[in-house]
Amino acid sequence: xxxxxxxxxxxxxxxxxxxxxxxxxxxxxxxxxxxxxxxxxxxxxxxxxxxxxxxxxxxxxxxxxxxxxxxxxxxxxxxxxxxxxxxxxxxxxxxxxxxxxxxxxxxxxxxxxxxxxxxxxxxxxxxxxxxxxxxxxxxxxxxxxxxxxxxxxxxxxxxxxxxxxxxxxxxxxxxxxxxxxxxxxxxxxxxxxxxxxxxxxxxxxxxxxxxxxxxxxxxxxxxxxxxxxxxxxxxxxxxxxxxxxxx
Numbered sequence: 001x002x003x004x005x006x007x008x009x010x011x012x013x014x015x016x017x018x019x020x021x022x023x024x025x026x027x028x029x030x031x032x033x034x035x036x037x038x039x040x041x042x043x044x045x046x047x048x049x050x051x052x053x054x055x056x057x058x059x060x061x062x063x064x065x066x067x068x069x070x071x072x073x074x075x076x077x078x079x080x081x082x083x084x085x086x087x088x089x090x091x092x093x094x095x096x097x098x099x100x101x102x103x104x105x106x107x108x109x110x111x112x113x114x115x116x117x118x119x120x121x122x123x124x125x126x127x128x129x130x131x132x133x134x135x136x137x138x139x140x141x142x143x144x145x146x147x148x149x150x151x152x153x154x155x156x157x158x159x160x161x162x163x164x165x166x167x168x169x170x171x172x173x174x175x176x177x178x179x180x181x182x183x184x185x186x187x188x189x190x191x192x193x194x195x196x197x198x199x200x201x202x203x204x205x206x207x208x209x210x211x212x213x214x215x216x217x218x219x220x221x222x223x224x225x226x227x228x229x230x231x232x233x234x235x236x237x238x239x240x241x242x243x244x245x246x247x
Contacts, residue, residue: 014193014246015193015196015197015200015245015246016244016245016246017200017201018201018204018244018245019204020203020204020206020207021204021207022201022204022207022241022244023203023204023205023206023207023208023209023211024207024208024211025240025244026204026208026237026238026240026241026244027208027211027212027215027233027234027237029236029237029239029240030232030233030234030235030236030237030238030239030240031233031236032236033081033084033085033232033236033239033240034229034232034233034236036084036090037084037089037090038229038232040089040090040091040092041090041229041232042228042229042232043092044077044080044090044092044094044095044231044232045227045228045229045231045232046228047092047095048073048095048231049227049228049231051073052066064114067110067111067113067114067117068107068110068111068114069110070110070113071098071106071107071109071110071113071173071176071177071180072098072099072103072106072107072110072177073095073098074098074106074177074178074235074238075097075098075101075102075106075177075178075180075181076094076095076096076097076098076099077094077095077235077238077239078177078178078181078182078235078238078239078242079094079097079098079101079181080094080095080097080235081235081236081238081239081240082182082239085239085243098177098181101181102180102181102184105180105185105186105187105190106177106180106181108187109173109176109177109180109187109190109191112187112188112191113169113172113173113191116169116172117166117169119165120162120165120166120169121162123161123165124158124159124161124162124165125158127157127158127161168195171194171195171198171199172191172192172194172195172198173191173194174194174198174238174241175190175193175194175197175198175241175242175245175246176190176191176193176194178239178242178246179193179194179246182242183246197245197246201245204241208237208241212234212237215230215233215234216230218230
C-alpha cells in the first residue's frame with residue numbers, strides 16, 4: 001500500500017499510531033480499490049443492500065442476524081480488497097468468502113457486539129427514559145408545553161447516552177474482523193486490540209469520520225443510488241485503515 005507522506009510509529013502492542021491526515025488517505029485508497037473493478041463492486045453493494053433489506057423486514061430475528069453476519073460479510077469484503085491490492089481480481093463470491101474462513105470466530109465477534117449494543121440500549125433507555133418520565137412529571141403542573149419539553153429533553157439525553165456507549169463498541173468492532181481473518185486472533189482479544197488501536201488513532205478516525213459522513217450524505221441525495229459507490233469505497237477504506245495501522 002502507498003505511504004506517501006508520513007513516518008509511522010509502531011507501538012509495543014503491534015499497531016501503529018499514524019498522522020491525522022491518514023484518515024482522508026484511507027478514503028482515497030477506498031476509491032482507488034473501487035476503480036480497479038467498479039462493475040463488480042457495484043454488484044457486491046447491490047447484493048449487500050438486498051440482503052440487509054430482506055433482514056430489515058424480519059422483526060427482531062432479522063436484526064439479530066444482521067449483527068451476527070456483519071463481521072462475516074466484512075471479512076469477505078476484506079478478502080476482496082486484499083486480492084485487488086495484490087494485483088488480483090475481485091469477484092461477487094468474495095462477499096460470501098467469510099463463511100469459509102474463521103466463520104465461527106467472526107460470528108462470535110458479531111455476537112459480542114450485539115450483546116454490547118443491547119446493553120448500551122438498555123442503559124440508555126433506563127437513564128433517558130427515567131429522565132423523560134421525571135421531566136414529564138415535573139412539567140405536568142406547568143402545562144402541557146413544559147411537560148412535552150421535559151419528555152423531549154429526556155429522549156435527547158437517552159440518544160446521547162446511547163451514542164456515547166456505542167462509540168467504544170464501534171472502536172472494538174472496527175479492526176476485529178480483519179484481526180480474526182488475517183491474524184487468526186480470538187474474538188475478544190481481537191476486539192480489545194481493535195479498541196486499543198482505534199484509541200491510539202483518535203485524530204485520524206475523527207478526520208475519517210467527518211469525510212465519511214460527507215460521503216454518506218452525498219450518496220443519499222440521488223435517491224440513495226450513491227450507496228452503490230459509497231459502500232465499496234468505505235469497504236476499501238476499511239481495509240486501508242487496517243493495513244495502515246497493523247501492517
